[in-house]
Amino acid sequence: MPVYHAELLVYLRPDLLDPQGRAVKHALNTLGFHEVEDVRMGKAIRIRLQAENDSQARDRLKEMAEKLLTNPVIEDYRILSLEQEP
Amino acid sequence: MPVYHAELLVYLRPDLLDPQGRAVKHALNTLGFHEVEDVRMGKAIRIRLQAENDSQARDRLKEMAEKLLTNPVIEDYRILSLEQEP
Numbered sequence: 001m002p003v004y005h006a007e008l009l010v011y012l013r014p015d016l017l018d019p020q021g022r023a024v025k026h027a028l029n030t031l032g033f034h035e036v037e038d039v040r041m042g043k044a045i046r047i048r049l050q051a052e053n054d055s056q057a058r059d060r061l062k063e064m065a066e067k068l069l070t071n072p073v074i075e076d077y078r079i080l081s082l083e084q085e086p
Numbered sequence: 087m088p089v090y091h092a093e094l095l096v097y098l099r100p101d102l103l104d105p106q107g108r109a110v111k112h113a114l115n116t117l118g119f120h121e122v123e124d125v126r127m128g129k130a131i132r133i134r135l136q137a138e139n140d141s142q143a144r145d146r147l148k149e150m151a152e153k154l155l156t157n158p159v160i161e162d163y164r165i166l167s168l169e170q171e172p
């Protein structure tokens with residue numbers, strides 16, 4: 001079965017406060033990076049999986065995101081890339 | 087001054103064990119996602135900053151990554167995107 005490499009990004013929904021991002025923004029400003037106006041912290045997830053084809057891989061990643069990788073109430077995610085292993 | 091939106095991804099170096107990724111892989115397998123072979127967890131960081139131009143923004147992001155956002159001994163990062171606000 002083909003092997004795929006996927007990358008997912010997960011962030012808090014834009015309307016929610018991100019205390020970790022705010023702390024990083026503050027730390028950057030304090031270190032002299034005064035030009036930084038906003039920071040949002042999220043998760044990057046690389047997954048290697050087997051799938052029959054691109055479409056099946058995408059469906060399964062969606063299921064994983066909804067069941068385990070994200071909290072759909074407070075987080076959004078996107079599949080950044082999905083590539084079949086050569 | 088122009089405003090830029092950047093996105094950085096930070097992962098443990100590929101030669102290092104990623105216990106969090108391993109735990110997520112295990113949890114996915116247990117939930118029925120037996121096709122998952124490997125998971126690596128990283129950080130996704132969105133930064134809004136002011137800069138004179140693209141090149142300056144990139145230089146400053148590199149400095150931020152090296153000084154605060156990553157631990158260069160154990161982590162790699164890449165600038166996924168950098169766009170000027172319209």
